[in-house]
Structure formats: C-alpha cells, structure tokens
Amino acid sequence: MSFDGTFTHAMVAELQHNLIGGRISKIQQPFKNELVLTVRSNRTNYPLLLSANPLYSRIQTTNIRFANPDKPANFVMSLRKKIDGAIISEIKQINNDRIVVLTLETKDELGYSISFKLIMEIMGRYSNVVLVDQDNLIVDLIKHVPSSLNRYRILMPGQEYVFPPTTGKKNPFEDFSDTDLQDIRGNFEGIDKDTENELNYRLDHSEIKRVAFREFFKEINQKPYPNIVKNDQKQKFYPIKYLSASEDADHYPSLSEMLDKFYQDRAQTDRVKSNGQNLLAVVNGVLKKDYAKIKHLKKDLAKTEKMDQYRLYGELLTTFMHEVKPNANKVELTNYYNNEQIEIPLDVRLTASENAQKYFKTYQKLKKSIAHIDEQLTQTQEEIDYLESVLYQIGESQLDNLLEIKDELIAGGYLSKKSQTKKKKQSTKEVGNKYLSSTGDLITVGQNNVQNDQLSLKIAKKDFIWLHVKNIPGSHVIISDNNPSETTLLEAANIAAFYSKAKNSSNVNVDYVPVKKLKKPNGAKPGFVIYEGQKTLVVTPDSQLVEQLKQNYLDSKDK
Known part of the structure; x- marks a missing residue:
C-alpha cells in the first residue's frame, strides 16, 4: 500500500x-x-x-x-x-x-x-x-510555493498558513452508514486502492459488513502488525495483516522499522542518482569525446596503410621520369618488383620530379604519424577503460563513496577544484567492504578506484591474494591469506564478479595473483594495475552467497 x-x-x-x-x-x-x-x-x-x-x-x-x-x-x-x-x-x-x-x-x-x-x-x-x-x-x-505556482495556497514565509483543501469525505475511524460501504474510496477519506481491496475482501467474507468494516479500523488502532509482502518482485507494506495479500510476509516490531527496511534501498538509490547526476554527466561527456577521438584516430591509422604504395609511386616516378608526359594527370608504369603495370595519379601542376617528391613526403609523414597515432590510441583507450570503471562505480556507489569519486575526478582534472567538498577531519572509516569466507578468511572489496589503490598497493600484505574480473570494470578484491582454500578462492571470485560490470552475467572469468605481482605504471589512472602469472577462475555471480558472506563478517564482529 x-x-x-x-x-x-x-x-x-x-x-x-x-x-x-x-x-x-x-x-x-x-x-x-x-x-x-x-x-x-x-x-x-x-x-x-x-x-x-x-x-x-x-x-x-x-x-x-x-x-x-x-x-x-x-x-x-x-x-x-x-x-x-x-x-x-x-x-x-x-x-x-x-x-x-x-x-x-x-x-x-x-x-x-x-x-x-x-x-x-x-x-x-x-x-x-x-x-x-x-x-x-x-x-x-522546506519548499517555498509562491503565488505564481499556486494561487489558492501561497506557502511562503510571513504568509498565513492554509491547510490543503478538504475532500469532504468521511473519516473511516468515526461514524458511518451502511450505504457508505457501497463505495468505500468514494465516501471515505485516506483510503488507497490496496486498503479498499482489503476492505471489500473482508466485507465479502463477513455476514455483517458493518461489523467487518469497524473491526478493520479497530485492529489498526489496537493491534498493529507491521509487515512487508513481496509479490511478483514487488513489495508492499501494511500496518496490519491484510487477508487479501499473500501469507508470505515479513513482520517488524514497529511501523518505523518496517519503513526503514522498505525505503532504505529505494531512497539510497534515489539519493545516489540525484547526487551522482553531475558526475555521470561529466564522465559521459568525456567518454563521448574519447569515442569520437578513437574513431578519428582509426581513420588516420587506416590512411597509413597506403604509405608503402606512396613510396612505390615515388620510386617508380623517379626511375621512369622520362616516360611521364608534361601536364599528364596519370601515368602507367611497370612495377619492377612484380613486373605488373601500375597506374599512378599525377598532379598536372607539378613536374614528374615534383610529383615523386610529393609522394615521398606523404610517405614520410604517414610513417612518422604511426607512432603518434598508436600512442594516442593507447592513451585514449586507457582513459575510456578508466572512465567506464568510474561510470560503473557511480552507478553502484553508496552516497559517501560518491564524495570520494568526486574528489578523484577533481584530482584527474575532470572537475573544477571549485566543486571540491570541504575537507573534513581524517576519517576513521575502514577502507572497503568486509566479508568472511566459509572457512573464516577475511575478504575485502574496494568501493571505488581510490579505495582500490589503497587496498591493493598500500594496505594488503604482499603475500595476500588479489582478484579482479578479467578485462571488465570492477572492484579490487583481497583475500587476507597467502594460501586460501579452494572454497575461499571461489567465494572471493564470486564477490569480485558480483562487484563488477558482469554482475548479471554467467561464467565470468576472474583472475587472481599474489599482491606482490601487482605493478602500477607511472602516471596510470587510479585503480589501474598490471600483473602477470595469474590464474583464472570461472564463476557465476550469486547475490545470496555474497549476502551470506557479508552476514558471516557481521556475525563475527558481534562475537
């Protein structure tokens, strides 16, 4: 409801x-x-x-x-x-x-x-x-409503407060007549569709409708039973047991505790979405430019495929210069590498020698551009990989982690320093989310690229085990053990797959190596590392397993 x-x-x-x-x-x-x-x-x-x-x-x-x-x-x-x-x-x-x-x-x-x-x-x-x-x-x-938005109710400081207009309907907790029960929502105030359905259900299953109606509201007054019912992937909350709803309900000690559970994930997602809109816009804007740049660079690289042909044109024109007629726009010469005839376009404004020099210059220019294009392609692709990881983290982030991501983008020059949040006292918050494997090993997961770097390169011991999905944006995962069991490895790999862009996929490849084999290249983006000598596990993310491993850790803290 x-x-x-x-x-x-x-x-x-x-x-x-x-x-x-x-x-x-x-x-x-x-x-x-x-x-x-x-x-x-x-x-x-x-x-x-x-x-x-x-x-x-x-x-x-x-x-x-x-x-x-x-x-x-x-x-x-x-x-x-x-x-x-x-x-x-x-x-x-x-x-x-x-x-x-x-x-x-x-x-x-x-x-x-x-x-x-x-x-x-x-x-x-x-x-x-x-x-x-x-x-x-x-x-x-909390919200100012001037006359330009509402002529009936001007909600501004200094104005007289006026309650919203009433519907004129009856209060169902007070007196009523039998005829009112024929159109419950039409005659009574404050009743939504679910409550109307419940009342009609009870009236249909009662010999005395008036008594059933009164008992429903008496029950709300005297015997609250806060519960959440899940049907067809949808959840609804109720103040008492609704007989028309599913019997499979989760009961809570109070209405407020029930609402905490019901709204927490929804409200968190909404707040993250609201606070992350600017970050998403910035990252998507840069990614759009990078994708266009990659496309342009690949076109330039495709042009270099003809550079050997331009060199050949220059050589043949130089060798057979006497066969080139003045003001000709093309010439057909014998390619002495394969004895085949080849047609060479010419600029009618240039002599044979000048045409040959033009082709040699074009060849040299394209040859020199290859290294630059390759470098630009590598750098741009690295930035795309990095920003896609940031994009994923924004979508999966909790609200406090958005501030860390924001500071990360400021440090990377993607956001103005003017938008930086006010520096607070050094946080005592632990880095990463904690889990406990079935065999008792601690598993820690980075929540953003800054945490990934801290966790993998500063906090984790060199003989601990590091895991990450293969070639897909995701979190760094650390097993605090130098020789974990196969069960722990599979569970940690499942966590790594769950906290990645492949969380809704099956048969996800997850690499793992000792932390000592990780290297961060100079100037690399946050969260980027290289490694070799890895082994690979194949897992399918299981949200229930991840939740259980989280609960294992929480239970261990309570002991």
Missing part, C-alpha cells in the same frame, strides 16, 4: 506513544527535501524523519544514520533558531488525511512560553514541511 491516510493514522499513534513529552535536541537536513529531528524521550533518542521527497514522502522515526552537509540549509537555521530544545506536546492527524501536526512548546528570548506547529504534508510531489507560529503565520518551510 502507499502512505495513505489510514497508514498515517497508525503511524501517528506510534509517534504519540514514543515522542509526546520529548525534547528536540538536534535538527538536521541531510538532503534537500528531508528533515531529521532528534527527540530525546524516555531516556531514548528518537531520530524523527520528515521526508518531503516526491517519491518517498513520509513521517517516521528511523535507525538510519544521516551525515550533516558541510553547510546547513536556511530552513535548518530557521528551525534551530525557533524550536531547538522545544517539547513535543501534541501529535495529531487532520481527519484521516495525510497531514500530521506536531505542536511544539518552547520559550522566546525573554523567557515567555510560546508554541509552534510543525506540519508534515505527505502529498507526493506536493509534500512539504512547514513551521507555523502561534499566530498561524509561516515561519519557514
């Missing part, structure tokens, strides 16, 4: 239980459309997420950690000034609509009690988070 009014009702009940009486101790805006308030309640910190993301708008507490941007947004500065330290005295839903109002009590600069309302409007692309003062004037909001 979607985050409809019925689900909002259940979520508000959960938030009321956890947050009423809590104090706002921290305010963050990690992303453009998402706000996180850390609420200290009952000796527990609850990060409250208010998301106005067009695709994932919602309100929930979350266990996902968010990093602060280098520069706080204006909206955050307004909130910190007005409601930092405020107490949440009330959380309510407007009818059964997707609007949640948090009433906040605090004190002004003179110590007088004042109140604010933080209003979460969960409305897809029209979602918003609005701070309203006790005079019902907008202090600030």
Whole structure:
C-alpha cells in the first residue's frame, strides 16, 4: 500500500506513544527535501524523519544514520533558531488525511512560553514541511510555493498558513452508514486502492459488513502488525495483516522499522542518482569525446596503410621520369618488383620530379604519424577503460563513496577544484567492504578506484591474494591469506564478479595473483594495475552467497 491516510493514522499513534513529552535536541537536513529531528524521550533518542521527497514522502522515526552537509540549509537555521530544545506536546492527524501536526512548546528570548506547529504534508510531489507560529503565520518551510505556482495556497514565509483543501469525505475511524460501504474510496477519506481491496475482501467474507468494516479500523488502532509482502518482485507494506495479500510476509516490531527496511534501498538509490547526476554527466561527456577521438584516430591509422604504395609511386616516378608526359594527370608504369603495370595519379601542376617528391613526403609523414597515432590510441583507450570503471562505480556507489569519486575526478582534472567538498577531519572509516569466507578468511572489496589503490598497493600484505574480473570494470578484491582454500578462492571470485560490470552475467572469468605481482605504471589512472602469472577462475555471480558472506563478517564482529 502507499502512505495513505489510514497508514498515517497508525503511524501517528506510534509517534504519540514514543515522542509526546520529548525534547528536540538536534535538527538536521541531510538532503534537500528531508528533515531529521532528534527527540530525546524516555531516556531514548528518537531520530524523527520528515521526508518531503516526491517519491518517498513520509513521517517516521528511523535507525538510519544521516551525515550533516558541510553547510546547513536556511530552513535548518530557521528551525534551530525557533524550536531547538522545544517539547513535543501534541501529535495529531487532520481527519484521516495525510497531514500530521506536531505542536511544539518552547520559550522566546525573554523567557515567555510560546508554541509552534510543525506540519508534515505527505502529498507526493506536493509534500512539504512547514513551521507555523502561534499566530498561524509561516515561519519557514522546506519548499517555498509562491503565488505564481499556486494561487489558492501561497506557502511562503510571513504568509498565513492554509491547510490543503478538504475532500469532504468521511473519516473511516468515526461514524458511518451502511450505504457508505457501497463505495468505500468514494465516501471515505485516506483510503488507497490496496486498503479498499482489503476492505471489500473482508466485507465479502463477513455476514455483517458493518461489523467487518469497524473491526478493520479497530485492529489498526489496537493491534498493529507491521509487515512487508513481496509479490511478483514487488513489495508492499501494511500496518496490519491484510487477508487479501499473500501469507508470505515479513513482520517488524514497529511501523518505523518496517519503513526503514522498505525505503532504505529505494531512497539510497534515489539519493545516489540525484547526487551522482553531475558526475555521470561529466564522465559521459568525456567518454563521448574519447569515442569520437578513437574513431578519428582509426581513420588516420587506416590512411597509413597506403604509405608503402606512396613510396612505390615515388620510386617508380623517379626511375621512369622520362616516360611521364608534361601536364599528364596519370601515368602507367611497370612495377619492377612484380613486373605488373601500375597506374599512378599525377598532379598536372607539378613536374614528374615534383610529383615523386610529393609522394615521398606523404610517405614520410604517414610513417612518422604511426607512432603518434598508436600512442594516442593507447592513451585514449586507457582513459575510456578508466572512465567506464568510474561510470560503473557511480552507478553502484553508496552516497559517501560518491564524495570520494568526486574528489578523484577533481584530482584527474575532470572537475573544477571549485566543486571540491570541504575537507573534513581524517576519517576513521575502514577502507572497503568486509566479508568472511566459509572457512573464516577475511575478504575485502574496494568501493571505488581510490579505495582500490589503497587496498591493493598500500594496505594488503604482499603475500595476500588479489582478484579482479578479467578485462571488465570492477572492484579490487583481497583475500587476507597467502594460501586460501579452494572454497575461499571461489567465494572471493564470486564477490569480485558480483562487484563488477558482469554482475548479471554467467561464467565470468576472474583472475587472481599474489599482491606482490601487482605493478602500477607511472602516471596510470587510479585503480589501474598490471600483473602477470595469474590464474583464472570461472564463476557465476550469486547475490545470496555474497549476502551470506557479508552476514558471516557481521556475525563475527558481534562475537
């Protein structure tokens, strides 16, 4: 189901239980459309997420950690000034609509009690988070909506706050008539298609429809059963057990924990896509130029195939100069290498000798150009290979790794230094993702080219085993063992194939060598190494195996 009014009702009940009486101790805006308030309640910190993301708008507490941007947004500065330290005295839903109002009590600069309302409007692309003062004037909001965009509701600081227009439908948690049940979505507010289907299912299987209808909403109030159901590769979340849905459901302790699981991968992908758009545009732009350059260079190289013919023309013209008639545009001479007749084009403006010298010069020019063209082809192809690896890494990257990729592109001259992120304190973050083989060997995977270099050339011991897919962009993989078992080698090869451009292929070739056999040529791009004496394994990437090896490592950390 979607985050409809019925689900909002259940979520508000959960938030009321956890947050009423809590104090706002921290305010963050990690992303453009998402706000996180850390609420200290009952000796527990609850990060409250208010998301106005067009695709994932919602309100929930979350266990996902968010990093602060280098520069706080204006909206955050307004909130910190007005409601930092405020107490949440009330959380309510407007009818059964997707609007949640948090009433906040605090004190002004003179110590007088004042109140604010933080209003979460969960409305897809029209979602918003609005701070309203006790005079019902907008202090600030996450999305400004001037009159040019909406004449009915001007959502700008200083304007009077107006709730979205109501539908006039009934609240299904309150009183209703039997005739209302004939058109559930038409008569009741805040019910999406999935909830309507569930209600109709229950009504059809009940002798007394009125009782079945009331019991459904009573169950949401009293017996939440947060669960996610997967059907046909699609997932849906529900606040209680939906009898019309599949019985194969994953249950969660709370609605918020369920939403963390449901939205985490989707939201992460969306954020990476949003933050990676500029990087993708830069890399694709350079690649487009490089592909055109390769095409041009190959055309130039094809011209050099005729250079021996031009040399022959010059030799024959020099030898048989007396046979060339003045102002002729061609001449037929005997090729003394095979005694065959050959026709030689001539420039009518030049003498026989001058034509011969022209062919010799063209021959020398083409001969000298071969080395330059070959060098340019090699350099351009190396850049293409490098940028394709970066392109793959951007697509597979987590958000924090995008910053490392961005700095890598700046260092390579592909991005302006003006776009470089503010330098932070030295990170204590470990390099690479960790896995544990079935036989207990540590396997580490680089997440970008900078990490690949660090992992393979600085961190790994010389007798450790290095793996990489053959001739395909992918991550460097290190087995922290000088004599791993065949099982560990196959599992590490599977990880290498999974973290490569061949992750959706079968029978992927993966090379492996001791780290000491790796060499990085002078001036080589990040992540590029050469090696010899490798052995090759053939594997088919298995996502379940990779996940299990990841869990092996996490379990070992908990012991």
